[in-house]
Amino acid sequence: xxxxxxxxxxxxxxxxxxxxxxxxxxxxxxxxxxxxxxxxxxxxxxxxxxxxxxxxxxxxxxxxxxxxxxxxxxxxxxxxxxxxxxxxxxxxxxxxxxxxxxxxxxxxxxxxxxxxxxxxxxxxxxxxxxxxxxxxxxxxxxxxxxxxxxxxxxxxxxxxxxxxxxxxxxxxxxxxxxxxxxxxxxxxxxxxxxxxxxxxxxxxxxxxxxxxxxxxxxxxxxxxxxxxxxxxxxxxxxxxxxxxxxxxxxxxxxxxxxxxxxxxxxxxxxxxxxxxxxxxxxxxxxxxxxxxxxxxxx
Amino acid sequence: xxxxxxxxxxxxxxxxxxxxxxxxxxxxxxxxxxxxxxxxxxxxxxxxxxxxxxxxxxxxxxxxxxxxxxxxxxxxxxxxxxxxxxxxxxxxxxxxxxxxxxxxxxxxxxxxxxxxxxxxxxxxxxxxxxxxxxxxxxxxxxxxxxxxxxxxxxxxxxxxxxxxxxxxxxxxxxxxxxxxxxxxxxxxxxxxxxxxxxxxxxxxxxxxxxxxxxxxxxxxxxxxxxxxxxxxxxxxxxxxxxxxxxxxxxxxxxxxxxxxxxxxxxxxx
Ligand SMILES: Nc1ncnc2c1ncn2[C@@H]1O[C@H](COP(=O)(O)OP(=O)(O)OP(=O)(O)O)[C@@H](O)[C@H]1O
Ligand SMILES: [Mg+2]
Numbered sequence: 001x002x003x004x005x006x007x008x009x010x011x012x013x014x015x016x017x018x019x020x021x022x023x024x025x026x027x028x029x030x031x032x033x034x035x036x037x038x039x040x041x042x043x044x045x046x047x048x049x050x051x052x053x054x055x056x057x058x059x060x061x062x063x064x065x066x067x068x069x070x071x072x073x074x075x076x077x078x079x080x081x082x083x084x085x086x087x088x089x090x091x092x093x094x095x096x097x098x099x100x101x102x103x104x105x106x107x108x109x110x111x112x113x114x115x116x117x118x119x120x121x122x123x124x125x126x127x128x129x130x131x132x133x134x135x136x137x138x139x140x141x142x143x144x145x146x147x148x149x150x151x152x153x154x155x156x157x158x159x160x161x162x163x164x165x166x167x168x169x170x171x172x173x174x175x176x177x178x179x180x181x182x183x184x185x186x187x188x189x190x191x192x193x194x195x196x197x198x199x200x201x202x203x204x205x206x207x208x209x210x211x212x213x214x215x216x217x218x219x220x221x222x223x224x225x226x227x228x229x230x231x232x233x234x235x236x237x238x239x240x241x242x243x244x245x246x247x248x249x250x251x252x253x254x255x256x257x258x259x260x261x262x263x264x265x266x267x268x269x270x271x272x273x274x275x276x277x278x279x280x281x282x283x284x285x286x287x288x289x290x291x292x293x294x295x296x297x298x
Numbered sequence: 299x300x301x302x303x304x305x306x307x308x309x310x311x312x313x314x315x316x317x318x319x320x321x322x323x324x325x326x327x328x329x330x331x332x333x334x335x336x337x338x339x340x341x342x343x344x345x346x347x348x349x350x351x352x353x354x355x356x357x358x359x360x361x362x363x364x365x366x367x368x369x370x371x372x373x374x375x376x377x378x379x380x381x382x383x384x385x386x387x388x389x390x391x392x393x394x395x396x397x398x399x400x401x402x403x404x405x406x407x408x409x410x411x412x413x414x415x416x417x418x419x420x421x422x423x424x425x426x427x428x429x430x431x432x433x434x435x436x437x438x439x440x441x442x443x444x445x446x447x448x449x450x451x452x453x454x455x456x457x458x459x460x461x462x463x464x465x466x467x468x469x470x471x472x473x474x475x476x477x478x479x480x481x482x483x484x485x486x487x488x489x490x491x492x493x494x495x496x497x498x499x500x501x502x503x504x505x506x507x508x509x510x511x512x513x514x515x516x517x518x519x520x521x522x523x524x525x526x527x528x529x530x531x532x533x534x535x536x537x538x539x540x541x542x543x544x545x546x547x548x549x550x551x552x553x554x555x556x557x558x559x560x561x562x563x564x565x566x567x
């Protein structure tokens with residue numbers, strides 16, 4: 001059992017009145033990809049920033065790659081790649097210059113620097129725009145560059161904060177392929193996302209975060225089985241009918257949730273004709289998310 | 299550490315403070331950006347002091363023939379070096395720092411890599427100080443066109459400009475770290491920078507001022523820069539010049555630490 005690449009124990013962080021992280025316990029085993037799912041404001045970005053010591057926890061313990069933070073964070077950062085949620089590229093520089101600054105910062109030796117930059121350009125598929133000034137790039141190109149910047153020094157741990165938000169499907173699946181490839185090379189990945197599909201596809205395990213702590217953690221299929229069963233019945237109809245159906249389901253001991261004109265009854269595989277008729281579909285991670293966080297996706 | 303290395307990962311060089319690699323990376327960034335803007339930056343950094351030199355030199359020069367034993371053009375030509383150093387360090391310290399921290403989030407991106415705020419501030423201030431040292435020579439070159447005699451001591455002037463610029467750039471960074479918006483800079487410009495610039499002995503000797511004002515001017519680092527530059531050009535005076543150097547170095551060190559402290563408060567939450 002390899003030691004975890006990231007360990008957080010009882011971590012708290014407040015910003016004035018707001019508690020962003022409230023007793024977070026999380027570990028990410030080396031060489032795995034953990035998807036961090038959570039509604040807006042759950043504390044995902046705050047957690048990411050704590051891992052690079054750009055936000056300092058009020059209490060709790062944090063270890064990254066065996067280094068204790070914040071004291072040894074510089075050593076840890078040397079081996080981490082970071083792709084932030086908010087684009088902070090140097091828009092006055094070209095694509096290649098952006099990468100060169102970071103190759104230097106990450107102490108890539110002089111003789112290997114140009115090669116490292118070329119490699120990152122190729123991985124993120126932006127080599128064709130290497131000499132464009134960032135200001136002239138499209139949103140998707142900028143995002144690719146942001147990813148390339150986090151990879152230029154071959155990090156062993158990659159922190160991705162909503163890496164595919166706002167990308168078209170093609171760029172997104174390109175990025176997915178890249179993440180897959182990195183994982184197969186043994187890179188540890190912590191990735192926050194709003195896209196359930198992304199977490200299901202890429203993550204070995206997901207952790208669902210709400211109000212600053214982890215409310216569930218496990219392999220996607222295990223979480224589904226544990227929290228919502230295997231099947232869901234969806235019923236469409238006018239509000240009174242849904243209310244009636246909901247009462248019946250609750251009476252039979254089934255959990256359910258309402259989203260606008262849809263009532264979803266969870267664990268429907270256990271029913272023996274007691275449930276109202278409706279459209280049956282397999283339970284998904286999205287159901288788990290909604291049940292645990294009380295929030296809709298997007 | 300032990301667990302990490304036992305897993306066969308590459309060991310990382312032991313971390314020190316003020317690592318040249320981290321500072322060098324930021325300097326490289328600044329130099330790269332500068333290569334795009336050097337024309338306009340140089341134009342204004344050279345033109346502004348030249349205008350002061352010409353306006354005062356010819357304006358007052360017509361009224362006063364000699365000031366403190368120098369011809370007026372000699373007096374102003376050497377004095378304006380400090381103005382050039384001040385403007386080319388404090389204003390970029392204020393504006394570019396604020397923009398990089400607040401709007402471009404450049405500092406956020408850098409701090410995710412192995413560089414700390416101390417190194418970041420040191421690199422930014424070092425860069426502006428180097429520039430200030432070089433731009434500080436412009437007034438001397440212009441004054442030479444108008445009759446200032448070259449002197450060997452002039453070779454020390456970039457060094458004086460560097461130390462002075464270091465302090466004022468760090469002062470700018472400090473204010474940029476504290477300020478909530480760019481508008482706040484107006485307070486600093488009118489209540490601090492303008493008085494410092496006027497009461498430094500650049501355009502008139504400060505002993506022409508009331509006693510209290512000339513005493514206050516002793517606390518103005520720019521005044522010490524002005525005096526030191528004049529002595530470099532017209533002849534060093536060991537005692538007073540050591541004092542000027544001491545004040546400028548102390549100011550630079552104090553502002554450097556202050557800038558690090560304030561920017562760290564801003565960037566690390
Ligand atoms: N620097 C800050 N100052 C004040 N409050 C902050 C700061 N950073 C985060 N917060 C607050 O902390 C909470 C958690 O924010 P965080 O950005 O970590 O959420 P998130 O899970 O990343 O959300 P999203 O999905 O919207 O990105 C929010 O209420 C946010 O407003
Ligand atoms: Mg976020």
